[in-house]
Amino acid sequence: GAVVSQHPSWVICKSGTSVKIECRSLDFQATTMFWYRQFPKQSLMLMATSNEGSKATYEQGVEKDKFLINHASLTLSTLTVTSAHPEDSSFYICSAGQGDSPLHFGNGTRLTVT
Amino acid sequence: AQTVTQSQPEMSVQEAETVTLSCTYDTSESDYYLFWYKQPPSRQMILVIRQEAYKQQNATENRFSVNFQKAAKSFSLKISDSQLGDAAMYFCAYRSEAGGGADGLTFGKGTHLIIQP
Numbered sequence: 545g546a547v548v549s550q551h552p553s554w555v556i557c558k559s560g561t562s563v564k565i566e567c568r569s570l571d572f573q574a575t576t577m578f579w580y581r582q583f584p585k586q587s588l589m590l591m592a593t594s595n596e597g598s599k600a601t602y603e604q605g606v607e608k609d610k611f612l613i614n615h616a617s618l619t620l621s622t623l624t625v626t627s628a629h630p631e632d633s634s635f636y637i638c639s640a641g642q643g644d645s646p647l648h649f650g651n652g653t654r655l656t657v658t
Numbered sequence: 659a660q661t662v663t664q665s666q667p668e669m670s671v672q673e674a675e676t677v678t679l680s681c682t683y684d685t686s687e688s689d690y691y692l693f694w695y696k697q698p699p700s701r702q703m704i705l706v707i708r709q710e711a712y713k714q715q716n717a718t719e720n721r722f723s724v725n726f727q728k729a730a731k732s733f734s735l736k737i738s739d740s741q742l743g744d745a746a747m748y749f750c751a752y753r754s755e756a757g758g759g760a761d762g763l764t765f766g767k768g769t770h771l772i773i774q775p
Contacts, residue, residue, distance in 0.1 A: 578762040587749060588703075590762040635701060643759040646693070649703035 547571060548640050550650025557628055557657055565623045565653045567594075567638030573618035574640035578647065579611075582635040591636075594621040628657040660685045660752050664766035671740050672774045678725075679735045679769045681750030689755035692726065692733045693763065698746040706748070709733065711755070737771075745773045 547570040557563050567577055575596045580588040592613055593601040600613035610632075612624040621640075625632055633656050641647040661684045671677035683692070694706040709717045709726050716724050721738045737744055750766040 576760055580762075582701075587765045587767045588763070590764070593760065593762055595760075637701075637703065639703070639762070641759065644691070644755065645759075646705055646708055647753075647763065652701050 548638065548648045548650045550638055550653055552653060553651055554654040555656070557655070559629055559657055560627055562624055562626045563628055563655060565625075565636055565638075565655075567621045567623070567640065567650050569619045569640045569648075572640075572642050574621075574642065575618060577615060577621040577638055577640040579613065579621075579623050580637045580639065582637060582652075584635075588637060591623075594623075596621075625655065628655070630657045633657045660687070660690075660754070660764050662750050662752050662764050662766035664750050664769050666769045667767070668770040668772065670772040670774060671737075673740055673742060675740055676736060676738045677740055677771065679737075679748050679750075679771070681733045681735070681766055683731050683733065683750070683752050685731070685752065685754075687754055687756060691753045691755060692724075693751040693753065694722070694724070694733075694735045695749045695751060695765075696744075696746045697749060697768075703749075707735065740773050742773050742775060745771055747771070 549568045551566045577594040579591045582588045591606045594613045594615040596615045602608045615621040637652040638650045639647040663682045690711045692709045696704045707719045725734045747768045749768045751763040754761040
């Protein structure tokens, strides 16, 4: 079945540094990928839609300069958390699919900013 | 904008019994998809079941079935013969069909399902 790989699974960084998270579709091409954020014991909130070859679409309230998204190929989208602060600590999950097919999720990345 | 509401923060059921998780949603669209996802402690999102809004027949997947009431905008999940491995957070989710795959999922707040042995 379709697989989405997300890397790293967890990362600890110091406040003020940047962190890059990768999301790869392993056996299909994804023109669109989605990035979600999940705080402890809360639901997933859509942050942005990553579009191959064009700018990402951000949800209201999500800072595009803070969360940089690049979708350079049909199988890779990256989310960079710039100048990370402790409040950015969260669980980040990507998902991808083809057309209207069900979305497949990566295993998520647990980010801790100290 | 669409909203998804799960009014049961937590549900508990005896092993082998049946449990129903509630979900309601609000939308002005006529074409959309509804999903139930399971998130165990590993936090991996696992698709449980999917329903296309244009289909009147309720979706079923083995022990999992839904009661889809489009007019009432209700989409409940029934788990039969509950097993210990069913214990997890369950999220109801909505996805518009209008975008042709360009829209992400809108999730409810989730229901924590506990299975009593």
